[in-house]
Amino acid sequence: MDKVNLKAEAVKAMANAYSPYSRFKVGAAVLTEAGHIFSGCNVENISFGLTTCAERNAIAQAIVSEGPGMKLREVFVTNHNEIGVAGACSPCGACRQVLAEFSSPSTIVHYPGETGDIETTAEKLLPDSFRF
Numbered sequence: 001m002d003k004v005n006l007k008a009e010a011v012k013a014m015a016n017a018y019s020p021y022s023r024f025k026v027g028a029a030v031l032t033e034a035g036h037i038f039s040g041c042n043v044e045n046i047s048f049g050l051t052t053c054a055e056r057n058a059i060a061q062a063i064v065s066e067g068p069g070m071k072l073r074e075v076f077v078t079n080h081n082e083i084g085v086a087g088a089c090s091p092c093g094a095c096r097q098v099l100a101e102f103s104s105p106s107t108i109v110h111y112p113g114e115t116g117d118i119e120t121t122a123e124k125l126l127p128d129s130f131r132f
């Protein structure tokens with residue numbers, strides 16, 4: 001997958017973020033093993049704990065379209081704060097666990113670091129993730 005295209009889809013989704021409380025927009029795009037791209041943005045709620053992150057919304061879109069066998073090949077996360085500046089933002093703990101659920105050892109994750117995008121794997125983001 002062209003990294004630029006996947007990032008472009010994450011940026012496009014970020015524009016639709018519903019984040020009136022944090023004023024922090026996040027976008028995510030996922031490329032599935034089947035070769036399709038799905039995207040998501042963060043959707044906040046006045047009852048703050050009901051907020052859903054961009055990564056989990058993108059994954060939910062992929063499951064809705066491809067079904068329960070969906071596996072992630074590559075993920076791109078991006079963000080923009082209230083003054084329109086992108087900053088470092090690694091996937092939160094909840095998203096790491098959900099990424100782990102639908103990833104293989106080779107699933108690549110890109111996210112904004114302090115000095116540019118970081119490329120890692122879902123496995124490295126949450127080693128020894130919970131399973132039973």
Ligand code: THU
Binds near residue numbers: 055
């Ligand atoms: N957020 C995400 O969308 N993904 C993450 O991995 C971390 C946080 C969102 C949730 C909330 O709307 C905003 O960023 C600030 O926490």
